[in-house]
Amino acid sequence: MSLLELKGASFGYNQQDIFTDIYFKIDKGEIFCIIGPNGCGKTTLLDSILGILRLKRGDILINGGSMQKMRPHEIARQIAYIPQAHNKTFPYTVLDVVLMGRAAYTGIFSSPSEDDVVIAEEALALVGLTRLKSRPYTQLSGGEGQLVMIARALAQKTPLLIMDEPTAHLDFKHELTVLETVVQLINDTGLSIIMATHFPNHAFYFENNNIKTSVALMDQKTFSQVGSPGDVISEKNLMTLYEINAKVVACPIGNGGQLKQIIPISTIS
């Protein structure tokens, strides 16, 4: 029984299909990267897995049980979400934001308990932001803000995290900080992660850190290929997926190992 399994999942608005016949499964400690061009339906697919959108056909199973019958707080105890860019309105403190991860365990007319505060503080410690806990989260840098979102998801105590382009807008250092945090979390806590990303290199990065990594290419409203990064992310596939000429190179990284990277070269015109 898999942690999460999609069986022929399809969704559309009215007559227009957004994605159709998606099959995949993910187990403990795995990372699943969804790669595809803008507008291919990645975010819609993630919204369906989060239970925000209802499938048109097919089913999503969490630990073998259908998600369609689950209530929001039941889903939120299994799957946490880390948004792409968080739209900050009010300057809540970092701890208050992380504490919101406890909503699924808190009654509608209650506030979080002392235990919830402890869990939130542990989550902050896991991403290394304890020193910022009393700061307004509106004043943090993009990378720190993203780590706060990860801490909030960790406070949800779910076996599965969903990330929607978690490193968009981040500079190299912050991007690597987020990736390193993700790797460390998977190694330490056995989390599983589904990630939509525009950077196929991330898949190589995870694979290189000895995490069981799968990649799905999303094209024409469905997964055209699913497999290991080395098999799926090929020059030929990138050409069909993005209509670009690209090179896959292996670059030595010092300690005898090597990291594969994509070099985009030109569009096909």
Added chain:
Amino acid sequence: MCAVKKKFIYAILFFSPLVFIFLSLFIGRYHVPLPAIMEILWLKLTLGYCNLPDTYVSVVWDIRLPRAILGALVGGCLAISGASFQGLFRNPLVSSGILGVSSGAGFGAALAILIFSTTSYVYVFAFFFGGLAVLMSYMIGRVYNATPAIMLVLGGVIVSSVFSALISFAKYVADPYNQLPAIVFWLMGSLASARYQDIAAAGIPMAVGIAGLLAIRWRINVLSMGDKEARSLGINTTLSKGIVISCATLATAGAVCVSGIIGWVGLVIPHIGRMLVGNDNRVLIPASLSLGACFMLLVDNLGRVITGSEIPLGILTAIVGGPFFVYLLKKTKGGGW
């Protein structure tokens, strides 16, 4: 902010509405000697017999006290609803009237004055139409079977403008000697007619609304993350939003139907709260309740004494509140915005 200072602020916020209500008993154009006021209070609370002049008793116990209690309730309701809506709509610029409750209530009051020529049905009509306006905004906002904040606000804008037009129409057709002034004065807001019956009738929706918002206040934090995130955090957003909107509407409609339209409180008092206690709604919501109550009493007492005839509340709230707000803004450097 250190913990001791925080506790001190909380204690002040908790007790100040009571202090303000108490002080309001001593303020007014009609002079009642100080010892007499204390005696009346003592005797009324201990159910003793009072041999002071009837006028004294009536001024203190039947006029000033109900007015002070009602003022505190009205101010608290407007501010707490405003704070809740700001969180719900993720917009610090919305106020308690954003979904049209004020315009709706205003039209209801105008209609009642037109039809009955007296003010006896004004409360009922104002409450009913205030609630109706919010319901209409909510229905307009329900596109795609969801209620995105922006559509609710748009619904509120549409409904407000329709009801504002209807108010204008009511003024236009009103008899200019009796009905028109009644409508205009009602729209400017006043607590002058406060009696215990009003507190009993309008107090029920106000109390229910306040209690509901106090209970759900942490959820407003989560809702202010936006629909998608709130949902992924495990919240039934439709239900939670519905509860917040219903409670805020009960509170505001209950307040507006007895006080008329009092602007400003529902927009700016929550910001004063944000400067004092921060943005966490667990603290901000009760703080807004307290600050709204104190501010309304302050304004009402001023309105009663600075000139021979009363100045309508809707006018004074902005005149008194504006400079105070600017002062706090300078003092706290905006409080984290």
